[in-house]
Amino acid sequence: MKGVLLSGGTGSRLRPITHTGPKQLVPVANKPVIEYAIEDLREAGITEIGVVLGNKGREEIQDFLGDGSAYGVDITYIIQGNPLGLAHAAGCARDFVGDDDFVMYLGDNILKQGVTELVESFEAGDYGAGIALQEVENPEAFGIADVDADGTVTRLVEKPDDPPSNLALIGMYVFSPAVFDAIDDLEPSWRGELEITDAIQSLLDDGYAIDSHVVTGWWKDTGKPEDILEANRLVLEDAALEAEGEIEDGAETRGRIGLAASATIEEGAVVRGPVSIAANTTIESGTYVGPYTSIGPNSTLSGVHIENSVVIGDSTLTASGRIVDSLLGRSADVESADDLLPEGRRLVVGENSNLKL
Ligand code: G1P
Numbered sequence: 001m002k003g004v005l006l007s008g009g010t011g012s013r014l015r016p017i018t019h020t021g022p023k024q025l026v027p028v029a030n031k032p033v034i035e036y037a038i039e040d041l042r043e044a045g046i047t048e049i050g051v052v053l054g055n056k057g058r059e060e061i062q063d064f065l066g067d068g069s070a071y072g073v074d075i076t077y078i079i080q081g082n083p084l085g086l087a088h089a090a091g092c093a094r095d096f097v098g099d100d101d102f103v104m105y106l107g108d109n110i111l112k113q114g115v116t117e118l119v120e121s122f123e124a125g126d127y128g129a130g131i132a133l134q135e136v137e138n139p140e141a142f143g144i145a146d147v148d149a150d151g152t153v154t155r156l157v158e159k160p161d162d163p164p165s166n167l168a169l170i171g172m173y174v175f176s177p178a179v180f181d182a183i184d185d186l187e188p189s190w191r192g193e194l195e196i197t198d199a200i201q202s203l204l205d206d207g208y209a210i211d212s213h214v215v216t217g218w219w220k221d222t223g224k225p226e227d228i229l230e231a232n233r234l235v236l237e238d239a240a241l242e243a244e245g246e247i248e249d250g251a252e253t254r255g256r257i258g259l260a261a262s263a264t265i266e267e268g269a270v271v272r273g274p275v276s277i278a279a280n281t282t283i284e285s286g287t288y289v290g291p292y293t294s295i296g297p298n299s300t301l302s303g304v305h306i307e308n309s310v311v312i313g314d315s316t317l318t319a320s321g322r323i324v325d326s327l328l329g330r331s332a333d334v335e336s337a338d339d340l341l342p343e344g345r346r347l348v349v350g351e352n353s354n355l356k357l
Pocket of ligand 1: 086109141142143144158168170171195196221
């Protein structure tokens with residue numbers, strides 16, 4: 001069994017964060033989203049991984065993952081080029097996959113329980129594909145499977161106007177190499193993409209059985225800023241957090257706190273977990289860091305109150321106000337203007353930024 005990790009896409013819904021880097025490298029609990037996928041594949045015993053790259057962020061992803069040895073896997077890079085759909089991306093991996101079965105994992109998805117059960121279930125039978133499903137409240141926004149009373153998949157449809165069920169295909173699939181011929185015969189959908197959902201329907205039409213597996217643990221497609229915040233919440237809730245850095249006497253800490261060895265919580269600061277604070281970051285006196293917050297490396301927080309937020313790193317936050325439910329890109333600074341006249345907010349805001357003041 002091989003792994004095919006899709007890492008293309010434009011990241012348009014995560015602008016401006018994705019103006020400067022691919023969405024798969026946005027950190028959740030101080031770890032890039034794509035690293036969770038690599039770990040899940042390795043845990044399922046899959047170490048030969050093809051990473052499919054689009055036009056955007058190619059170099060950054062290759063610099064980050066390298067040959068995979070740092071993660072205990074062996075990575076081959078596959079260039080998709082223009083994003084013509086998930087089935088197109090999968091099709092680009094044909095030579096890499098050869099005659100093997102493979103797990104296809106969307107590199108911007110995070111799943112609590114990993115892919116081991118999905119792989120084992122697929123291997124226990126004779127299937128053309130295995131799909132992971134989860135109940136969603138907005139089935140119009142996903143690929144949807146119709147499943148009969150015995151759990152047999154009878155139909156798949158991408159973003160249906162009239163959904164036959166609320167069981168969405170989530171971003172993990174297992175395929176036999178038969179899928180490549182199905183992909184070759186696909187026509188673009190209404191959104192101009194080769195849909196992986198249509199390829200699975202075509203396997204079904206050709207008489208292949210499709211294994212389905214309902215995933216009960218949380219799953220998050222991290223396409224939008226609010227998804228990053230929710231994924232950060234979900235990961236921090238479960239993560240084993242260790243305070244290795246310095247907590248000075250007179251700092252008030254409560255709950256689970258991940259504090260990198262070179263990070264400091266100074267006297268007079270208040271930190272309530274679950275929180276993750278990365279290397280070389282200092283939480284100074286008068287600062288409050290509240291639950292479900294991740295602060296990236298090389299940052300200084302002084303006097304700010306922040307919670308339920310992700311600060312990617314290299315930031316200085318000295319504003320005296322409260323920052324909640326926020327995603328701050330690398331090197332974003334939010335500083336105090338308390339002693340400046342005229343009074344008012346001073347903004348240098350990039351394209352596609354979103355501020356609620
Ligand atoms: C894609 C798939 C869809 C699936 C979803 C999961 O949608 O086409 O079938 O349910 O991922 O995140 P997209 O993100 O391309 O809209």
